[in-house]
Amino acid sequence: MKTLKYALAAGVAVTLLSALPAAAQFTERNIRLSNGVNEDHPNGKGVDKFKACLTEKSGGKMKVQGFWGGALGGDLQATQALRSGTQEMVVTSSSPLIGILPELGVFDLPFLFANEKEADTILDGEFGKHIDAKLEGVGLVNVAYWENGFRNLTNSRRPVEKWEDFKGLKVRVMQNNVFLDTFKNMGANAVPMAFGEVFTALETKAIDGQENPFVTIDTSKFYEVQKYLSVTRHAYTPFLVLYSKKLWDGLSKDEQAAVRDCAIAGRDEQRKASRELGQASLAKIKGAGIVVNELNEQEANRMRDQAKAVWEKHAATIGPETVKMMQAELDKMRKK
DSSP states (O other): OHHHHHHHHHHHHHHHHHHSOOOOOOOOEEEEEEESSOTTSHHHHHHHHHHHHHHHHTTTOEEEEEEOTTTTOOHHHHHHHHHHTSOOEEEEESGGGTTTOGGGGGGGSTTOOSSHHHHHHHHTSHHHHHHHHHHHTTTEEEEEEEEEEEEEEEESSOOOOSGGGGTTOEEEEOSOHHHHHHHHHTTOEEEEOOGGGHHHHHHTTSSSEEEEOHHHHHHTTGGGSOSEEEEEEEEEEEEEEEEEHHHHTTSOHHHHHHHHHHHHHHHHHHHHHHHHHHHHHHHHHHHTTOEEEEOOHHHHHHHHHHTHHHHHHHHHHHOHHHHHHHHHHHHHHHHO
């Protein structure tokens, strides 16, 4: 009888144990996370949130060490370290990685998104997953899209309110074929130039204008040597939060889920910080006396139509399937 009681008790215990959720599997890990920007950038807020979240989810086992200002190499160099499995993570702009994955060039296409809501919807939806799958094919796991932001035009000659206003302006742009073609297509004289030379070139009138996000215009004090800021939103590039595929495959399912969840928590914090800082910079620029103009919807659409030639020219290099999918997703979203 006792034997039967012990057997029944043991059976109940096994049943109860099997009904409990399995303990989450976490291993002691030190994750090195590289950033090309400095820690006072909005990425700093995102990384802080990511670290705190991962510490909580892993019970302190997964530790994140941030490296700033390109301390582990530039964006491309750090990303190559991920591909070889010698580094865990990097937060990088999409543009430097086009040589690794040409499809990332889709984010350089002009007048891509009209506003932040469109950008968030596309990046966090099916199109973002399409790019994620392509990245895994080159040894990279993208766990979230953070914000690099919209680029806008300043110049010393006139407000740019319609695409014809670009004509004849000598504008500094990045050494990037899509950016060069974008401004040439609008009739501007696109001048590739190192960033460190821009302020002096604007001051001496060697060039008329430049294009950058509000925060860069503010921190670089371009408002001291420019008269007009046109909110063109002509380019939007995201930050990618990448993990080494080789090292990712060595993580448990629980660890992978925690990294993804925490990168998304960091994304929300980073985007919030980026947008708040952008608005604060815009207010400071206005306060400095620069004339700011917004594009009306009709003229923004005309610029988007004018830019289609650049999309068509670069579709083959970027990947026709990816460009077509981006356009289809934008059209679907805008019809709602």
